[in-house]
Structures are given as C-alpha cells and as structure tokens.
Amino acid sequence: MITRMSHLFLRTLRDDPAGAEVPSHKLLIRAGYIRRAAPGIYSWLPLGLRVLRRVEDIVRREMNAIGAQELAFPALLPREAYENSGRWNEFGDGLFRLKDRKGADYLLGPTHEEMFTSVVKSEFTSYKDFPVTLYQIQNKYRDEERPRAGILRGREFVMKDSYSFNMDDAGLEESYQNHRAAYQRIFDTLGIEYAICFATSGAMGGSASEEFLAIAENGEDTFVRSTSSGYAANVEAVVTPVPDARPIEGQPEATEYDTPDSETIETLVNWARQEDIRLDGRVVEAADTLKCIITKVTQPGCDDEGNAYQPELTGILVPGNREVDMKRLEASLDPATVELASEEDFENNEFLVKGYVGPRALAANGVRILADPRVVDGSSWITGADAKNRHVVGLVAGRDFTPDGFIEAAEILEGDPAPDGQGSLTLSRGIEIGHIFQLGRKYTEAYDVQILDENGKRTVPTMGSYGIGVSRLIAVIAEQMHDDKGLRWPTAVAPFDVHVVIANKDAAAAEAAENLSEKLSTAGVEVLFDERPKVSPGVKFKDAELLGMPLVVIVGRGFADGKVEVRNRLTGETTEIDYETAVQTIQEMRGA
Amino acid sequence: MITRMSHLFLRTLRDDPAGAEVPSHKLLIRAGYIRRAAPGIYSWLPLGLRVLRRVEDIVRREMNAIGAQELAFPALLPREAYENSGRWNEFGDGLFRLKDRKGADYLLGPTHEEMFTSVVKSEFTSYKDFPVTLYQIQNKYRDEERPRAGILRGREFVMKDSYSFNMDDAGLEESYQNHRAAYQRIFDTLGIEYAICFATSGAMGGSASEEFLAIAENGEDTFVRSTSSGYAANVEAVVTPVPDARPIEGQPEATEYDTPDSETIETLVNWARQEDIRLDGRVVEAADTLKCIITKVTQPGCDDEGNAYQPELTGILVPGNREVDMKRLEASLDPATVELASEEDFENNEFLVKGYVGPRALAANGVRILADPRVVDGSSWITGADAKNRHVVGLVAGRDFTPDGFIEAAEILEGDPAPDGQGSLTLSRGIEIGHIFQLGRKYTEAYDVQILDENGKRTVPTMGSYGIGVSRLIAVIAEQMHDDKGLRWPTAVAPFDVHVVIANKDAAAAEAAENLSEKLSTAGVEVLFDERPKVSPGVKFKDAELLGMPLVVIVGRGFADGKVEVRNRLTGETTEIDYETAVQTIQEMRGA
Known part of the structure; x- marks a missing residue:
C-alpha cells in the first residue's frame, strides 16, 4: 500500500520545540513522529508508531528465537501483588498509585517481577515444566522525578521485559547467555553502537548483571572501557585495583604542621611543595593527600522495636586528587541511603573541624570510617589534623588509623588502570538500552515458589530478569543516526522503505x-x-x-x-x- | 515454527474457576488463555495473547483499508485534557483518577475523543487536510461498578477506537458508512453472529448511532428485531408507533368507583371484568389501565447561582400491561438522571396515594407528567382516583388530563408492532461489540477547532466516533462457538492452525x-x-x-x-x- 503525503496525518515543524535539548527529541517532534501529552508522556503519531512497531517486531523475533514465550500482564495491578516483594513501598515516589471506586489500592506496573513469579507459581509445579522463559512487550509506568529528552526518559514507555526460571544456577547461566546473545543480535540489527558493561545490581538485589549502553554524548550514564581489552563497565561497577600493602616499619612518625590558608587540596599541595615536604622521598602530589568526606548513612527498614533506623555519621576517605562520585558511593552503600553531612551536623559535632577533618578524630569519636581501596596498610598520607589551619604529614594507614572498611566511592579518572589488569580506562557517556541480570531467588523465595525436582524434593527455582527499553530505542537510533538535516533511519526500522x-x-x-x-x-x-x-x-x-x-x-x-x-x-x-x-x-x- | 506442548506455558484446568458464570469465562480460564489478576483485570497467557493479536490484526487491516491511520495515545492522561469536554467530572466513579509525585491530576483513558480532537486541532488548519480518520488499538480503563464475565466486561481492556473528521455533514455520513461496512467485514471474518441495531446516543450526545450486538444468551443488552424486515434496535432506541388520536366528543364521562383490594393491575382488571365495565364497548384488558409511576428527575449542572439542580417529582404514565423499563427511561431522560420516588416522598406529598395515583392529582399539584406515546388524545383509561380503594374509569386524555410531554419508558413486549411498520418485534439478548456514532461538533466546538474552508472561512469540522471492544471479541467468539467439550476457534483467529x-x-x-x-x-x-x-x-x-x-x-x-x-x-x-x-x-x- 502506498501512503500519500497529502493524506498522511503529519505536520512537520520548521522550529525546534520549546524545552527540547537533545537532537533526537527535537527531530522526532519536528518530523511529526511524536507529540507531548504531559511531562514524560508522549503520543505516537503515524510515522512514530510505524518505527515503534518495527522495533517491537525485531525484539519479538529474537525473543521467540531463544524460546521465550510472549504473554501480557495488565498495567493496572492490585497492591497485594507488590506486597510480598516489599516493592509497594520500596518504589517510593517513583510508583504511580491509585485507588478504585471501592477504595482498593492499585498501581501502574513499573516492572513485573512479581507478576511473572506469581504466574509461574500458580501454573507450574514440576521440574519437567522447567526451564521456562516468559516475556512481554508492554507499557510501563514510572513517575520519574525528572523526565527528560522526550521518549528517552519517559513516565509511560514501552518495555520488553523477560524472566527466566531455572531449576539450578547452571540453567540460569545458560538462560542469561541466551539473552545476552539475543540482545546483541537485536542491537546489531538496529545498527546501534553500544557497549556491554558490567553493572551493579542497583535496587534489584542479586548477582551477575550487565548493561547494554548505547554510545551517546547526551547519555545520562558514564561508563568506562579499557584501551587494551574488551572490558567495559558502568562507573558504579568499576572495582579499584588494590595496590600492595607497604611496610610500616621504618616509616617516619606523623608530624603536624601549621598550614595557613590551605583548606583546598590545591593550596595544601602548594604548601607542601613550598615547605619541600616529601613522602617516601617524592615530591607531594594531590594523590598523596587524603580527603575525609563526612556523610550520613541510613540503613533501610527498622529495628526490632519498629523504629526506623537513624542516619549514622560516616567518614569516607578518598585520595585528594579525586572527588567522591555520589553515584558510586550510593551504589556501594545500597540498600542503605546516603547524604552529605549538613552545616548543622558540623555544628553539633565539635570534633568535625570543617576543612581539617582527619581520620584520627573520627576514630576517637566512634565515627565509622570507610576508605578508598588505595588506603592500604602502610600507605602514608597528608591529611587534616582536626584543628583549624593544621594538617598532619605521614599519617600511615594500619599504624596511625585503621579504616572500618573499604568502599568504592572515589571518581574514576581517565587513564586509571583497568580492573582486568589490561590497559587503562577511558570514560564515555551512554544511554541504557538493555539490562540483563541474574536475579537469583529473591522473588521466588518471597513468593514461596516450590517446585518438585527429579527426586520429589521441593526446590526454589532461580530467576533471571532482562529488559529492553523499546520506545527509548527509537530515540537512541535517532540520536546516533541523525545529521543536521534531520532523521536517518536504518532500513530495518524506517517507517517506509x-x-x-x-x-x-x-x-x-x-x-x-x-x-x-x-x-x-x-x-x-x-x-x-x-x-x-x-x-x-x-x-x-x-x-x-x-x-x-x-x-x-x-x-x-x-x-x-x-x-x-x-x-x-x-x-x-x-x-x-x-x-x-x-x-x-x-x-x-x-x-x- | 512448531510450538510443543511440553514447552508451552500452559496448564489446563479440569474444574471451572470459582465465580465464573458464563461459558466463555469458564473455558478461557480452564484452557489457560487468560488468568485473573484483580476484579475485571486479566493477564493474557500465550494462547490468549495469540488470539488477541490475530483479532487486532484483522481489525487493523480493515481500518487501514478505509484509509484510517493508526496512532497511539498514552493511557495515562493529564486532567487538563479532559476538562474542556467536562468529562473529568462527568465520568464519575467510572474514571480511574490518580496524582503524580507533584500532586498533578491524571486519569487512565476510558475513551479518547478529547485527545483525538486536540491532536487534529494542533496539526491541521486547512480544509485540504480533510477528511482525516485516525484510530488506535489500545488498553482502555473503566472502573466498572460490576465487572463481569471475565474479559466480557473488564476494567482494563483492549479497544479499537477511531474518529473521523470531516468538513461537512455529507462527509461525515460517508465516513460513517465506511466504518459500518468495515465493521461488517471484521465481524464476518471473525464468524460472529450479530445484528446492527439503532442505538440511542447514551452519554455521548449527538445524532445517528448504531450498535453491533453479538447474539448471546448471556448478553447484557436486550434488543429487538422485526420479523419481516431488517429492522433491529436497542430497546433504548425503539420508537413506539403512535396510534391515531380518537374523537373526544361522544365519550362517556369519567366515573369513579370503589375498587376494594385492587391495588395491582391484575386485581384491577379482575374487578372491571366482574363489574362488566366496558371501554368503547370492549372487555377491559390490562392495556386499558394506566399506571402512574412516580420518579424524581435531576437535571445535570447547576442554576445561575451555582446551586446544583434539585430532584423534581415526575409522573411517568404507561399502559398497565407494561412495566417501566428503567434503561429506556434513563436513555430518554439523559443527560438528566432519574430514580424512583421513595417512601419518604410519598409521605411528604399527601396527594400521592400509593397504589391509587392518577394523572389528575399530579396535574392539580404541579407535578410534571410524561406519558407513553400510546396515551394519545381521545384515548380512554382506567386509572387511580387518588384515594385509597378508588379508581376512575373512562379518563380521557386531552379532556380529563393532558400530559406535559411524551416519553419512551414502557418496556418493549415480544410481538409489539415494529417501528418501521413491517412485522412485529422479537426480543433477543446480545453483547455490544461495536458502536458507530455520528458525534457531530460536540468535541470540535468544545476544543474550538477552527479550520479554514475553500473560501478562507473558519469552519468547525464534524466528527464521527467508532469503537470495537477488541478483547471482548475473544470472549464473544468463545461464547458463540464453544461446545460442552471446550473452545472452538474459527480459522481466522485460532492461536494455532x-x-x-x-x-x-x-x-x-x-x-x-x-x-x-x-x-x-x-x-x-x-x-x-x-x-x-x-x-x-x-x-x-x-x-x-x-x-x-x-x-x-x-x-x-x-x-x-x-x-x-x-x-x-x-x-x-x-x-x-x-x-x-x-x-x-x-x-x-x-x-x-
């Protein structure tokens, strides 16, 4: 069938829409593919819908090819379904909640682990029914705090989510690898340039997890790649190579100095160089100083008496040449939450001398210290002496202070050694387009899914969860493929050939x-x-x-x-x- | 691709599910096509989803064939979009409403007239762009008071809704007829037995309207067909043939009688026969008596001072051989609402003598009288004499009382003459599967859609609205085609050939x-x-x-x-x- 321009429901716009910042958003609006209905909520006009359907079909084909079976859950779900997993509350403000005419609580499904787990529990009872992989391609709802960039981060969006159920870990690994390969075929067919990154698990809980990130300047996610190997990872997932411990014996004693006007790392390093201070005989670098960032960490849930846990002061130690990367810090502390200490916290704790906090005062006052992995035993630092205009030189870890634990919180810098020992890291920005995840038994245990194994013994199956942001892909393709004249669609997804x-x-x-x-x-x-x-x-x-x-x-x-x-x-x-x-x-x- | 039963995500059930009443509901559950997630909310398992997709494709093909263009609006819609039309309030409890994290009001779209009207307004400005017909196949949400029969009346359901926009009435008629023919092709392809019924417009407002009703014992809708012509109609849409007026002169005066123990029509007719009372020389039938049903009618909206209108006592006169059909009464009074008078109303109005109310007391006390169309001038009745155990015989319309208006409120009886003058009516039950509707300018005026015509003059286009209950069709097919062993799918929609x-x-x-x-x-x-x-x-x-x-x-x-x-x-x-x-x-x- 021919579609005629004089008949097509289309109006192209000469000007960029107000508020649109990224090229894909501007062009999809200007070319009449989508229209905004509300913040983060878009209508698909005929051209846009044609692209969406073609992308869905490509995803569907590859999912069917790995034996996944399509079904469709409702978007409107009863609260009870999300109680067992605790996510009715856990999702916080990100969940759209509503009541029906009888006052019963409902939600708009943000992701469907609960429903898939329940349906497997209710339909299947024997190991003979396993493995099974189910999926749907469906509208999802998340009340994003900051919807942005059109359909790149929307509040109503199309997602393919699939879930594998296996009787054992080897089966899960196979289901996971099948998805990984299917995702590669999908993104290759769509002509998307992407990296597969090791990922932290985020709020999902569980073990192995990788993210597919489309390379994009305007991406929200930063990730790293090795210059010499295939290694790629989310910044949250980068594990800092730990240097060897150094001998403590023979190191000079820590010495305190007056360091007027040296509240920043830069001024402190300048002071040290002027004073010709040396550490291990070397001229002092920013990396020889130790920053002590005061935070408050709150554990989730409540104590035995039902009281929510109170925020706990926590010192984060990082080498002075690096900022604390809040995303990495948050991922490391998850499921606890963290915020920076306030002015009030400093006022209420006199031992916290702003600009001059060091690990000794923290330890003396029972504040937990979590250190960057580079703070190995025997490493020697210049750091705050817990008094105004005073610093200490040669403070040795394992002798003068001992962290309570180690934490990945420091920012990654271009040129850092790659965790796999091969080459160094480069930083790129990307957009998450897929996520595969060995979820394990978190949901099958919460929903008490018990399957009889070959020996008639009750066994809890293990689960994988796999997602593709289908509507987002359209923006990603537009983002990667456009030029200054407009959109350029790959043959596989163009609305017309x-x-x-x-x-x-x-x-x-x-x-x-x-x-x-x-x-x-x-x-x-x-x-x-x-x-x-x-x-x-x-x-x-x-x-x-x-x-x-x-x-x-x-x-x-x-x-x-x-x-x-x-x-x-x-x-x-x-x-x-x-x-x-x-x-x-x-x-x-x-x-x- | 072959699908193997040992691999298919399916468990068939031997027993009917609790609470399921109609065969389609029982069988779709037992055969593992759908599962209940909440009242009126269902999950589509693989077999069910295959049928749904095939039905959608048949609908899509026929919509494309009449030049309709597919798009997709969000299901989550901002309140503002439904303010202009007044439907944010009008939908009442049937609308799912919610708030986002910022407290803004949203709704889940129950039907999308507002969105389609707005998008045409924003994209098109000239007569050259018209006519245009747009459609979507999409999840709709209605918080039904009594969801029933599985996917037959759900709260989340799939609907095809389309809307035509024409510059003039002739164009609308053409778009309407195109849809009518497309709907016939769709339902014929699906092998559904159905009737096309004249319909009232219901809450939609507007003029010409027909419903496609699938014939089904378990249907919620009653409709009529002529024994001798193609005439079919919703009971709400049946227009009573009006008998000729009769001469008043020469009719005997109305006479009151003591009628002990004659509070029902049956006892009253018995009394009249025992007393050998005649009307026009005939032996008295139930149809010669006149029932006077007291109701309260409330107009929508409010008066000039912003006060909601108060319920108004209204007498409904119908021949005694018929009940008042509340659906017909409601449809006739729409948009006003109606309820039966309460005991309290009778107590508060002494002239209302229960069981003996007649039109004279109503007229004397300023109560509005709406009469069945058979109550023509000169017709003579036996009715209440407004006093306990008293009736009046030979009360003549146009002489002894005069209705304030006429109303279609009496039930339709098998054998009634067909409104088209050909044959008599038979009653059937059906399920609404499609509705086509010449909506007119209600929404285009509300949204101030102004299009420049050939002469550069601003013109408001006229609109048609057309719906098919896509997911309901699956239940309808199951309902019409099943036997006592199970489901039987027509070739066009079977999940497998x-x-x-x-x-x-x-x-x-x-x-x-x-x-x-x-x-x-x-x-x-x-x-x-x-x-x-x-x-x-x-x-x-x-x-x-x-x-x-x-x-x-x-x-x-x-x-x-x-x-x-x-x-x-x-x-x-x-x-x-x-x-x-x-x-x-x-x-x-x-x-x-």
Missing part, C-alpha cells in the same frame, strides 16, 4: 512517479509518496531529509531523459538510475 | 508426527504439537478439545496402515487421510 518525490510539474513525470510507486508497492516495498501538487520541490526535499527514509527517489528534471535520482539518506550518495529498470535497481539498493 | 497429537507409543509414529509437524510448519501452517511422552492419548484428546484448534491431527493406531486421523473441531467431522499426502490434504481442509 522508499520516499518517492515528484519534483517536476510535468504531468508525465507525475504519472511516472505514481506508476513507480505502484510498482514498488506491488513488489513489497513500503512507499511514502510525496505527490503534493502545490508544494515546491525544495520544501519536499527538506521534508524528505527531515523524515529520514533510507532511500529518497526523485522524479524530476532528469525524467525527460528517462532518469530518476536516488538519494541514499544514510550514505549521502546520490545516483541517477534508469526509470525503466528503477524498481529492480531500487530493490538492489535497499538490499545493499 | 493445526494441533498435531501423538497417540501411539510406537517410536515410528512419534517420528512421523514430528515430521508431519515440521512439514506443515515449513508450509506456513502454525502447528501446536502435543508430543508429551508421559501423557495418555485420552488426556491429550481432552486437552485438544478444550483448547479448540480448528483441526486436530492424530497420529495413532491407524499409522501402521499409513493413515492419520483429522478431527475438524468446528464441524465435528473425523476423516482418515493418507500420511504420505497429509500436508497437502490438511492444507486443503484448512482452506475449505
């Missing part, structure tokens, strides 16, 4: 374009046909560039000589081809 | 069944293959009957002689066919 444009007022050319469109359509090519009689060729070309079909076929001046022009929107190439054999040539170009 | 069953322990037969399944699958037939090794043939046959694929192919005892058995689940026929040519034979049987 070919965009035929009449660029000639001659009636014969118009008829030829119509015939060509008909023939292409009959040959199974999806054609968008710009036959608008009163629109100038220039406007039509601009629209074709903005809309971004992979091939634009122009029946214009050259038609008098039996030629039509084909513009490849992806490569930018322009080719003249014979009108007579155009259908065949265009089909070959599509396949190429 | 062919169900192959191994019913023989012989390894060669099992291999032959496997080969046959492979070959069918390669030939494009969707195969469900029951290869479960430890399940008896009897159980497999029972499952096949319950699941309801149109063709069941059994590789069993006959295989030793090169034969396999084909059971046609729709016709009940069993055929032996040659194994060697089975693929071709089965394909022919499918087409047949």
